[in-house]
Amino acid sequence: MQQLWHELETFLKTNNPEQLDDLNPPASSAQIHELEKLLGVTLPDDFKTCLMRHDGQRGGAEWLFEGYEFLSARKIGLEWSALRRLLDRGDLDEPLGKPDPAVRHAWWDPHWIPFAANGAGDNLCLDLAPTREGNHGQVISYSHEFPRRSVKAPDFSAWFKAFANRLCA
Template identity: 55%
Template sequence: MKQQWERLEAWLKANNPALLADLNPPATDAEIRELEQKLGVTLPADFVACLKVHNGQRGEADWLFDGLEFMSSRKILRRWSIWLDLLESGDFSDCESRPSSGVRDAWWSAKWIPFTYNGSGDHLCLDLDPAAGGKYGQIIEVWHDQPERTLQAPGFREWFSAYVDCLE
């Protein structure tokens, strides 16, 4: 992940220095442990490695990933908690999803961990609860008002690498 971040930082330095300056410092081991404990999961190693380079962004510049904010560990927990409250209150009981192959047929799962945010309730998530044929840690797209649950990449490293490759 460090090499991918170095490539991304070089691109940002040349093309969007304000966004580069908006990135947070690395997450600490304590912040990552707290996040995993409160989420009740073990985060994929490649995502943890990402957070150990930059713990999201402050949100005072453009959003990092094509109009999606790269959330800090604190914001991840906040957004995940909102979805969990809606799930536990039964708000999704009548909702039907249309998942990609390998993605659980659910409107939302407590083991879908959002790491980006578009400001309107939509996320890219780490899928830590895949369906048969899926892969732990795959990246899925979850829009709050759309039934599709679309597979974006088989893992965070692949997703992040493809994003950086597209910029260069």
């Protein structure tokens, strides 16, 4: 993870310094612990390592993850809490289409941890409660509008590596 971040930062320094400057300083262990406490989960180590390099973006530049803002620990908590409130009110119980066999058949699950948001209600999430066909910590897409949930990568490291390779190629 550290090497991938180094390569990404080097690329951004030359090609998009505003985006590099928009990255927050590292999250502290205490911030990550508080986030885990709020979410009621233990975050995957690779994702915690990522947050300890950069705690998301400030939000003053182009979003880092191909149209998605890299969320800070604070914003992850806010995004998750908003979805949790909708779930608790019964607003997320609409009919679903055919599910991806690796993803739980639900409109939203509290074990889906948003780490990137497009500002319109869609997220990239860490799936910490996959089906037997899935992987703990797999990256999935969540749409507020469309019921199909799909796996983007088997874990955060694989997703981040693919993202960095596409961007830096």
